[in-house]
Amino acid sequence: MNVVPTESPATNPDTAGTTGEDLDHQRAAIAALGHELRALVDATVRTAAPTEVLHQMTDEVRRITGQLTGRRRTRAEIPAVDEFPGGVRMYSPVTGTGSPLAPPMQVTADSGGVVGRCTLGIAHEGPPGYGHGGMSAMLLDELMGWACAAAGLPGMTVSLQVRYRRPVPLEAPLRVYARVTGTEGREIFVDGSISTEEDPSAVAVTADGVFVSPDPGRTRALFPHVR
Numbered sequence: 311m312n313v314v315p316t317e318s319p320a321t322n323p324d325t326a327g328t329t330g331e332d333l334d335h336q337r338a339a340i341a342a343l344g345h346e347l348r349a350l351v352d353a354t355v356r357t358a359a360p361t362e363v364l365h366q367m368t369d370e371v372r373r374i375t376g377q378l379t380g381r382r383r384t385r386a387e388i389p390a391v392d393e394f395p396g397g398v399r400m401y402s403p404v405t406g407t408g409s410p411l412a413p414p415m416q417v418t419a420d421s422g423g424v425v426g427r428c429t430l431g432i433a434h435e436g437p438p439g440y441g442h443g444g445m446s447a448m449l450l451d452e453l454m455g456w457a458c459a460a461a462g463l464p465g466m467t468v469s470l471q472v473r474y475r476r477p478v479p480l481e482a483p484l485r486v487y488a489r490v491t492g493t494e495g496r497e498i499f500v501d502g503s504i505s506t507e508e509d510p511s512a513v514a515v516t517a518d519g520v521f522v523s524p525d526p527g528r529t530r531a532l533f534p535h536v537r
């Protein structure tokens with residue numbers, strides 16, 4: 311995740327010859343599928359359906375999964391619909407509108423840092439009615455990474471210290487905040503927090519992180535598909 315040019319759609323074999331409009335349509339279709347899959351995940355973790363219905367659903371879902379045929383991307387491949395580094399990531403488990411796992415969090419620039427907005431559902435539950443601590447750490451890790459990128463210092467997490475001050479409610483709009491507080495050599499120091507939109511002053515989780523920009527050789531080795 312170093313400062314290297316994004317692999318543009320024009321240089322990706324899957325998008326060669328496609329227009330910006332085609333890409334928009336494809337992303338919209340991916341987001342629509344992601345939306346329905348998240349609804350399925352939510353219905354699945356809430357259902358009290360009888361065993362017989364669960365067996366029927368299992369067969370139905372297996373049948374639908376079998377219809378997603380065609381070429382599958384390999385492990386390190388960057389999806390043709392993505393802009394990496396520093397742009398859209400359709401299948402990110404945090405921000406990806408195409409991901410069944412993501413809340414998904416929307417990120418905007420804000421007073422010296424970045425703000426993430428999302429709502430956790432029952433699929434993200436830890437203690438009954440509240441968010442899983444790992445989900446809070448994931449939201450913060452991601453947004454703190456965005457704060458680095460927004461400051462022109464893209465990096466990877468090498469350390470993340472999280473303090474859980476009060477439980478994070480489910481089904482309540484959340485406000486995640488992150489900002490770069492300083493640098494030392496290749497280390498980037500970042501603060502983050504989670505509160506509800508309703509009461510931003512009541513901070514539920516805080517985090518201190520250290521991020522590091524890999525050197526160019528390490529970046530090439532880690533991300534062989536980034537030019």
Ligand SMILES: CCCCCCCC(=O)SCCNC(=O)CCNC(=O)[C@H](O)C(C)(C)COP(=O)(O)OP(=O)(O)OC[C@H]1O[C@@H](n2cnc3c(N)ncnc32)[C@H](O)[C@@H]1OP(=O)(O)O
Nearest residue numbers: 451452455456459466467468469495496520522524525528
């Ligand atoms: C845009 C949105 C993106 C969202 C992404 C969210 C962020 C993520 O989840 S990233 C995924 C999780 N993180 C990882 O997998 C990283 C794993 N770590 C690594 O691969 C390597 O440590 C890597 C590539 C980051 C750095 O390796 P390398 O370039 O060899 O650096 P290295 O020489 O070890 O250390 C560089 C500096 O960082 C410091 N450092 C290393 N580890 C730590 C640490 N744990 N704590 C503090 N400082 C550290 C070193 O002291 C060194 O400092 P200096 O240059 O001043 O001597």
